[in-house]
Amino acid sequence: MAVRLFRDRRDAGRSLAGLLEHYSGDPAVIVLGLPRGGVPVAYEVAMALGAPLDIFLVRKLGVPGREEVAMGAIADGGVAVLNDDVIRGLDIPPEAIRRVAEHESRELLRREQAYREGRPSPELEGRTVILVDDGLATGASMRAAIGALRRHRPARLVVAVPAAPGVTCEELAGTVDEVVCATTPSPFVAVGESYWDFTQTTDEEVRDLLRAAARTSRVSADDGGLTEVALIRAEALPVEDGVPSDEALFALVGDAHFVLIGEASHGTHEFYAARAHMTRRLIEEKGFCAVAAEADWPDAYRVNRFVRGRSSDDAAAEEALRGFERFPTWMWRNTAVLDFVGWLREHNDRHRPDERAKAGFYGLDVYSLYRSIDEVISYLDHVDPQAAARARERYACFDHYRGEDDAQAWGFEAAFGAGETCEREVVEQLVDLRRHAVEYARQDGLLAEDDLFYAEQNARTVRDAATYYRMMFGGQVSSWNLRDRHMAETLDALADHLGQQRGGPAKIVVWEHNSHLGDARATEAASRGELNVGQLVREGHPGDCRLLGFTTHAGTVTAADDWGGPAERKAVRPALADSVEELFHEAAQKEFLIPFDRAPRVAEALRAAKLERAIGVIYRPETERQSHYFRVRMADQFDAVIHIDETRAVEPLERTPGWESGEVPETYPFAL
Secondary structure, three states: OOOOOEOOHHHHHHHHHHOOHHHOOOOOEEEEEOOOOHHHHHHHHHHHHOOOEEEOOEEEEEEOOEEEEEEEEEEOOOEEEEOHHHHHHOOOOHHHHHHHHHHHHHHHHHHHHHHHOOOOOOOOOOOEEEEEOOOOOOOHHHHHHHHHHHOOOOOEEEEEEEEOOHHHHHHHHOOOOEEEEEEOOOOOOOHHHHEOOOOOOOHHHHHHHHHHHHHOOOOOOHHHHHHHHHHHHHHOEOEEOOEEOHHHHHHHHOOOOEEEEOOOEOOEHHHHHHHHHHHHHHHHHHOOOEEEEEEEHHHHHHHHHHHOOOOOOOOOHHHHHHHOOOOOHHHOOEHHHHHHHHHHHHHHHOOOOOHHHOOEEEEEEOOOHHHHHHHHHHHHHHHOHHHHHHHHHHHHHHHHHOOOOHHHHHHHHHHOOOOOOOHHHHHHHHHHHHHOHHHHHOOOHHHHHHHHHHHHHHHHHHHHHHHHHHHOOOOHHHHHHHHHHHHHHHHHHHHHHHHHHHOOOOOEEEEOOHHHHOOHHHEHHHHHOOOOHHHHHHHHOOOOEEEEEEEEEEEEEEEEOOOOOOOEEEEEOOOOOOEHHHHHHHOOOOEEEEEOOOOHHHHHHOOOOEEEEOEOOEOOHHHHHHHHEEEEOHHHHOOEEEEEEEEOEOOEOOOOHHHHHOOOOOOOOOOO
16 A cells, blocks of 8 residues: 655655754754755755755665666765675676776766765764655665765764665664654555655756755744744634534535544543534534444443433433443543433434434444443344344353453454454354344334344444454554444444435434544555544545544643553643644634635645644653654645644543542643
8 A cells, every 4th residue: 555645855854854853953963965865855854953955975786787676885985885685696796796886986976066066075074964865765875875974973973764664774773873764664665655746856956955055054944834824824714612613614514424523632621522512513404313433332322222212221311321331431421422412312302203313322443342242142132032042152252251351361362372263153143143134124113123233233343343352462553454444334334224214325423533533544654554434434435524633732631541540630741843733833823623625725734744643542741752643644634623722631420539639720721
């Protein structure tokens, strides 16, 4: 899968500069670009750091007759690095190597004369040299440059590239003082796969950039930011408590049947409250009939029964939410969700007895292995006791692991061959249920159809959950992708089911984290082979979906220190430099909406790669950059974004001592 994170080399250079900002303003720094492709990248780095720019010449030594294959490289000063494996493997004679090296040496001299235009080579001794290229594959050219630069005795040598294989970055780290690789795509195909525009850099472009750098002694890194800030101020639309006007919201949604509304954390009150308010308006005025949430299918369906007036056990919204017992309980058992569930029940009560006019609440997630097993058996006990007995026999494969952390314990042993995989059993049960679907659905009209659909999705969840828990011990990307594919497929199944009942396409609002709903193809995650719900919905429903994200600059958040830990109220650190959140903060507006189709200049600016913050259920401020930031092209990631500069922690229905002790002063947010 091609992953193109950067628009072009200049865009890549601006992204790379953000990772080198600790060198900004240091008079000892000089930036050297490897011609030709490395020079546009190096130019942006030099301008951002306020450092001089120059070139350092390196030429690949191509195998005669197969010049695209590198047998080594030669650098300024005659330093050569040879790839012995290639030379021995292809049996290349020394005379052939000498001829290629002589030819490339003449080309080095030609380029130096063409590029420098009489300017002398820079003095490098005792300086901090940042050596930049547009990407690395094997790193042969970079190694040659490093070897040649060592002869100039720099005080510090830094290698910086936008894209390279992780193993190449690790190998180079042992030869220089610092290696900065902005992205490490896996699998790594080619440098050009990281760029939308990888047009070959010309000699004239190199000369133009060197001339421009020579004319500029120092360019403030803030100059470009001011332009972006001015654009945001000009094109942003107002919101109140994170909610746009009906006019702006309905214009954004248009005729789309899928509206995906994200969140930058799983514990921010404003995200939950604003999302709920917008969903209410879409249900009331635009005919939306369901909320599909990043929640377990059985727990959310308990809420669905309550809001549709079909629950005999839950008399109030708070009781209906008690099914959310698995960590993190505050994600759905909080005051904002409680208010929405109460409103949804009232809305549906006004539409009695027409079941088709009621709006539902559903879960999309894959974690509920044992809960879904119990729900399948419970359903079959009512409609087909013999089928229930068959289901018990098949699902007995999992019984040994019931208890605390049961699914993970089973998954661990199954992944390493110490336990049963249960693959055959879960597939057989799903097939069995589908085989009798028509018979079961005939029993009681719409209610029977709903119950069958609920049971079938539980059986599918058991199948996918079993695979997920095995995968989570083998590979992060595989388990992530399976989970998001499951959620996207559940959403499609829900849309089909509701559409059949209503006699027309169903309109659904999806509530999930930004990392699930923002198109993965526009993020750093794609370089790791990850996809997500937003990408899959866009691919499956082109033009019929809208992706809306949220961001914040600072405030508080409900989160835990570790998985399974208690809820705590934590202070959110102000956003990092080179992040979209910091850029939005600089606009000096409390909150605003940017619909990218109506803000073309901001959209163009935000198609450059920037950092974006993601806080899940765990927040670790001490490792903020590594744990909570990734690079994105936001205007391609979302159709619109709402920024709320200061936000507060969502209030759990069970306020733990750790959450209470996190109470902030009365003057919040100003005293933070």
